[in-house]
Amino acid sequence: MEADEEGFLYPLINQDLCRDCNECLEVCPILKEGHFKEEIKPDFYVAKHKDKDVLKKSTSGGAFTALSDLILDQGGGVYGVDFDNNFKVMHKRADTYEGRNRMRISKYVQSDLGSIFKELYKDLEDGRKVLFTGTPCQTAGLRGYLGGSPYIKNLYICDLICYGIPSPKVWENYKTLLEKEQGGALTDIQFRSKKVDWNRDNSNRSFFFQTSSNDEIHNDERYYKLFFGIKTIMRPACEHCRFTDIYRASDITIADYWGIEKYAPEWMDKLGVSVILTNTAKGAKLLYAAKETMDYDKRPASESLNEQDRLSKPVLFPDTRDQFWEDYKNKGFEYIINNMDKY
Ligand SMILES: Cc1cc2nc3c(=O)[nH]c(=O)nc-3n(C[C@H](O)[C@H](O)[C@H](O)COP(=O)(O)OP(=O)(O)OC[C@H]3O[C@@H](n4cnc5c(N)ncnc54)[C@H](O)[C@@H]3O)c2cc1C
Numbered sequence: 001m002e003a004d005e006e007g008f009l010y011p012l013i014n015q016d017l018c019r020d021c022n023e024c025l026e027v028c029p030i031l032k033e034g035h036f037k038e039e040i041k042p043d044f045y046v047a048k049h050k051d052k053d054v055l056k057k058s059t060s061g062g063a064f065t066a067l068s069d070l071i072l073d074q075g076g077g078v079y080g081v082d083f084d085n086n087f088k089v090m091h092k093r094a095d096t097y098e099g100r101n102r103m104r105i106s107k108y109v110q111s112d113l114g115s116i117f118k119e120l121y122k123d124l125e126d127g128r129k130v131l132f133t134g135t136p137c138q139t140a141g142l143r144g145y146l147g148g149s150p151y152i153k154n155l156y157i158c159d160l161i162c163y164g165i166p167s168p169k170v171w172e173n174y175k176t177l178l179e180k181e182q183g184g185a186l187t188d189i190q191f192r193s194k195k196v197d198w199n200r201d202n203s204n205r206s207f208f209f210q211t212s213s214n215d216e217i218h219n220d221e222r223y224y225k226l227f228f229g230i231k232t233i234m235r236p237a238c239e240h241c242r243f244t245d246i247y248r249a250s251d252i253t254i255a256d257y258w259g260i261e262k263y264a265p266e267w268m269d270k271l272g273v274s275v276i277l278t279n280t281a282k283g284a285k286l287l288y289a290a291k292e293t294m295d296y297d298k299r300p301a302s303e304s305l306n307e308q309d310r311l312s313k314p315v316l317f318p319d320t321r322d323q324f325w326e327d328y329k330n331k332g333f334e335y336i337i338n339n340m341d342k343y
Pocket residue numbers: 057058059060061062063064065079080081082089103104105106107108109110111133134135160161162163164165166254255256257258274308310
């Protein structure tokens with residue numbers, strides 16, 4: 001995999017080694033007809049973890065914790081997104097509750113998958129139960145990679161409703177800027193902190209971080225402006241995303257239950273509420289098994305279809321996207337940050 005100028009990884013084929021077997025084309029989730037998606041409509045649920053502490057430490061209603069507990073309780077492996085020591089965003093494996101907890105809270109950066117699919121396959125081969133969580137394109141990629149493997153009976157695939165995925169290079173530059181401004185190394189980052197109440201408006205102001213220079217917890221909205229505001233830092237493919245509908249490449253889908261205060265106010269909670277889509281019988285069974293730790297109830301699909309753009313259409317980039325990247329290349333990240341109104 002090699003990063004392009006925007007910092008996104010793309011596969012490179014070494015033509016000296018390629019045997020022209022075309023297997024990579026067969027497993028590609030974009031080229032493959034159907035994109036490894038389910039063909040039947042999912043059921044929609046509202047859900048909330050019963051433990052308030054879990055809610056506080058989760059992005060939405062703690063669905064990920066309830067589902068992954070079921071796998072960890074059986075000695076299985078949970079695959080999700082964590083930071084490395086330098087806050088680089090990457091997929092990791094966890095077989096402990098502590099490791100899984102580090103995967104909580106959405107990280108709005110494209111994760112580096114490394115060779116995690118191989119590691120996951122080994123778990124399945126060894127007879128372990130596995131939960132994989134990722135963006136819809138990543139879960140489709142995993143389905144392509146595993147093909148018709150008999151081991152997939154032990155695998156549960158969970159995707160998110162995904163707004164679009166930002167560049168790892170922008171994230172690197174942004175971290176460096178925060179450290180320079182604060183005069184200390186980053187020690188903690190939360191993209192979606194519950195220091196502010198959970199609701200759609202607040203999600204734009206819930207980025208909190210800490211550095212080694214003092215004890216203060218800082219809030220910063222600039223990254224959100226780049227991501228949700230001017231929409232210039234997402235992967236080009238997000239504008240043509242094949243996964244922005246209700247037919248999912250996963251067993252179960254988790255996201256924020258935006259609009260729940262209008263549709264079923266009794267479920268509203270300032271600590272967070274999840275929407276869950278069960279896309280397969282396996283996904284439905286997993287949700288049922290989580291009933292000890294999570295309250296849930298069936299809801300009409302129309303509610304989330306009204307509220308979640310990414311269940312009907314991909315993100316639309318602004319016309320200024322090319323100019324943005326031209327300036328990024330020629331003038332640098334700090335110029336961009338200081339001139340965001342231009343885009
Ligand atoms: C890039 C991105 C865009 C999103 N867009 C939307 C949206 O438009 N609408 C919406 O309702 N919800 C969206 N979500 C999902 C939402 O933010 C929560 O992640 C989801 O509701 C799970 O919350 P939780 O409380 O169940 O899980 P938590 O306990 O907070 O766990 C977070 C889960 O997200 C996974 N994760 C974290 N970062 C990444 C990443 N970079 N790539 C892949 N997986 C990751 C973790 O592995 C874990 O499974 C998005 C998430 C991401 C990462």
